[in-house]
Amino acid sequence: MTEILEDFQRNWPVYLSMPLIAALIGYVTKVVAIRMMFRPIEYTGIRPFPGWQGIVPRKAARMAAIACDTMTDRLISAGEVVSRLDPERVAKELERPLLAAVDEITREIAHEYEPGLWxxxxxxxxxxxxxxxxxxxxxxxxxxxxxxxSDVDSVFDLKGMVVTNLVRDKELLNRIFQEAGRREFQFIARSGIVFGFVIGLVQMVAWATLRSPWVMPIFGGLTGWFSDWLALKMIFQPREPKRYLGVFRWQGLFLKRRKEVAADYGELIAKEIITPHNVLEAVLRGPLADRLFAVVERQVTTALDRQTRIARPLMVLTVGSRRYQEIRHSVAEKVMRRMPETLAFIEDYAEEAMDIRNTLVQKMQELTAEEFEQLIRPAFQQDEWILITVGAVLGFAVGELQVLLVENLAH
Structure with missing residues (x-):
């Protein structure tokens, strides 16, 4: 014991550096691990040699599907999105562009099929x-x-729209998890300092007792591994507030601030994903657009038949039955072509009517703790072992450097 105290007095800068360097290891390994979850967006490296792509963008399709399932199964449906639009109000909002479009279409059709008569x-x-x-x-x-x-699922694939947008824009997919877990990622990085410092104190005692060059790298690896593992646990566990040792009270950080998360998450989804523009784009140009065309053609031809009821026999006689059918189909095609620019006029009204943000926030408050956890848990669960292992390896490597530093200072 006397020998240990003498060594401590002689090399006290070395001993004091241990918990400080361990705290730095804890912090740096957390920052690197968090960055590796999201960066780089695309694979970086020279194949077939090892490289890296952020875990979330690398598994974009799966991540997007998980985020979409939570969003569309528990928070909002295609029916809710579209049912809030009032047909009367929509017709009123579209009145001016609609009249102009109809004028152009009518004259185009007339010139196209019977220019001389028109x-x-x-x-x-x-x-x-x-x-x-x-x-x-x-x-x-x-x-x-x-x-x-009346049958929104036949023309609008909400899940498909969400997944398509997230897979196409990996940066946006990153932002969903980063925004929802902003405080949690900060906690992970900062907790590394505290956990690292505490482990560094134990490391200091172990070095004084054993004086083995393996103490530094082993404790460095332990700091990186344990602090990563514990920080992840503390984000989600326990789901309900729990008191430890009769004094310390803790609830999973993510679940504790669910009101704040709900507000941020709802805002992001409403501004970036389930927007009126994206919804209209998905309906008009998505995989179910041909079904929408069938609906449009049916309504347009019904309207044409109603307007030409008296003159239709004469028109069929003049242009022919087949020609008349072609005219009706051509009108429907021209209506569909003009829809994107025409429907742009209702986006402001649609945003107000759909009220996506408030709907999401309200529904998120109704989720169970387990369901709420799934908002960002997948980002951590996917290859979580890699992140913890990286923390351990980086800690071990820094520990080796620490051995060289300590030995130089000791001499």
Whole structure:
């Protein structure tokens, strides 16, 4: 014991450096581990030699599917998104662009199929035809929207839209997990300092007692491994507040701040993923767009037949039955082509009506602790052992450097 105290007095800077360096190891290994979860976005390295791609972007499809399942199975459905749109209000919001589009489509069709007949009509008659079709347009819009709302899953794949956007934009996928777990990642990094310092104190005693060059790397590896493992546990466990040793009270950090997480998560999803623009884009250009076209064609042809009920026999006689069917199909195609620019006029109203943010926040408050945990837990669960192992390896390597430093200072 006397020998140990004498050595401590003689080399006290060396001993004091141990918990400080261990704290640094704890912090650095956490920062590196967190960064490796999200960076780099694309694979970096020269194949077939080892390289690295962030765990979340590397498993983007699976991560996106997990995030999407939580979002669409427990928080919001396609029906909820679309059912909040009022057909009357939508028709009113689209009135001006709709009238202009109908005017253009009517004149295009007339010139395309019967240019001579259309040009020979007096201007007043041509205007009357256009106005009659324009008068029918709001009814068509309301009928199309009502048809979509009655069977929204047939034309709108919400899950497909979410997954497609997240896989295509890996940076956005990263942000979902980073925003939701912002405080937790800060906690992991900072906890490394505390855990590392405490382990460093034990390391100091072990070095004084054993004086083995293996003490530093072993404790460095232990610091990296144990502090990673413990920090991850403390984020999610326990799910309910629990008192330890009769004094220390703790609840999984992520679950403890669920109100704050819900607000941030709802804001991000509403601003970046389930937006009116993305919803309309998915309906118009997604994998189910052909079904929407069938709905549009059915409503458009019904409206045309209604407007030409008296003159239809004459029109069929003039242009032919097949030609008349082609005209109806062509009108539907032109309507679909103009839909994206026309529907852009309802995005502000749609954002207000859908109220995605508040819906998500409210539904998230109703989740069980286990369901709520799944919002970011997958980001940690995927290859979690790699992160802990990396922490241990980095800690071991720094421990080896620490041995060289201590030996130089001792001499």
């Amino acid at each position: 040009d020979s009509l007096p201007p007043q008659v041509r205007d009357l035809v256009v106005r009659r079709v324009q008068a029918e347009a709001p009814k068509v819009v309301k009928a199309i929207l009502a048809n979509i709302q």
